[in-house]
Amino acid sequence: xxxxxxxxxxxxxxxxxxxxxxxxxxxxxxxxxxxxxxxxxxxxxxxxxxxxxxxxxxxxxxxxxxxxxxxxxxxxxxxxxxxxxxxxxxxxxxxxxxxxxxxxxxxxxxxxxxxxxxxxxxxxxxxxxxxxxxxxxxxxxxxxxxxxxxxxxxxxxxxxxxxxxxxxxxxxxxxxxxxxxxxxxxxxxxxxxxxxxxxxxxxxxxxxxxxxxxxxxxxxxxxxxxxxxxxxxxxxxxxxxxx
Ligand SMILES: *Cc1c(COP(=O)(O)O)cnc(C)c1O
Numbered sequence: 001x002x003x004x005x006x007x008x009x010x011x012x013x014x015x016x017x018x019x020x021x022x023x024x025x026x027x028x029x030x031x032x033x034x035x036x037x038x039x040x041x042x043x044x045x046x047x048x049x050x051x052x053x054x055x056x057x058x059x060x061x062x063x064x065x066x067x068x069x070x071x072x073x074x075x076x077x078x079x080x081x082x083x084x085x086x087x088x089x090x091x092x093x094x095x096x097x098x099x100x101x102x103x104x105x106x107x108x109x110x111x112x113x114x115x116x117x118x119x120x121x122x123x124x125x126x127x128x129x130x131x132x133x134x135x136x137x138x139x140x141x142x143x144x145x146x147x148x149x150x151x152x153x154x155x156x157x158x159x160x161x162x163x164x165x166x167x168x169x170x171x172x173x174x175x176x177x178x179x180x181x182x183x184x185x186x187x188x189x190x191x192x193x194x195x196x197x198x199x200x201x202x203x204x205x206x207x208x209x210x211x212x213x214x215x216x217x218x219x220x221x222x223x224x225x226x227x228x229x230x231x232x233x234x235x236x237x238x239x240x241x242x243x
Pocket of ligand 1: 170208209228
């Protein structure tokens with residue numbers, strides 16, 4: 001491995017996260033196989049993606065289109081990589097995002113969905129998308145309010161070249177597990193509402209390094225984990241802060 005990535009440390013982190021997912025699933029009486037791990041590689045270099053790939057990780061999450069595209073270019077030799085955009089998406093980046101990512105988790109308005117739909121290249125499969133819901137109630141957070149999740153999901157599901165997969169949410173940073181669970185529970189109920197309304201959604205994208213157990217207890221099918229795998233993010237200073 002090139003310098004900059006401690007492969008053994010990364011392996012330990014990745015295995016520990018796998019074990020946490022498995023334990024949380026068992027505790028909730030769920031099949032661990034029903035919970036996907038998205039490795040969030042934002043701010044880490046392509047060597048981190050290479051090291052993750054060598055461990056068997058294939059799905060990687062990024063917050064910034066530019067940063068991700070550069071990383072994709074230099075890891076194009078790795079087979080089976082699947083890139084997920086999990087950061088807020090500006091309209092002027094929608095075209096590039098639609099061309100480069102397999103998934104976008106952060107659709108929070110119809111307009112951005114329409115742009116992605118128009119821009120998804122014909123030779124690629126439909127873009128897999130989630131609607132982002134603001135479950136913490138914090139004004140600073142992106143996402144539609146819970147009561148708007150179903151109407152937006154229904155509208156997004158109509159768009160060609162997109163495939164609606166589910167909902168995504170971010171809980172407020174708190175060590176209080178009951179608060180974490182209450183917020184993830186809101187997303188879970190929105191998800192159930194989408195299914196009841198007949199939408200073929202199968203993805204509940206919630207849970208990060210600090211709260212994946214609570215998310216799994218509330219039904220997460222995909223957890224997005226960065227620092228518990230790759231370590232602390234140190235070089236984010238020049239980038240806009242993620243939500
Ligand atoms: C950065 C980020 C993550 C990963 O956060 P960690 O706490 O490092 O696991 C997950 N989801 C989103 C939307 C993020 O921006």
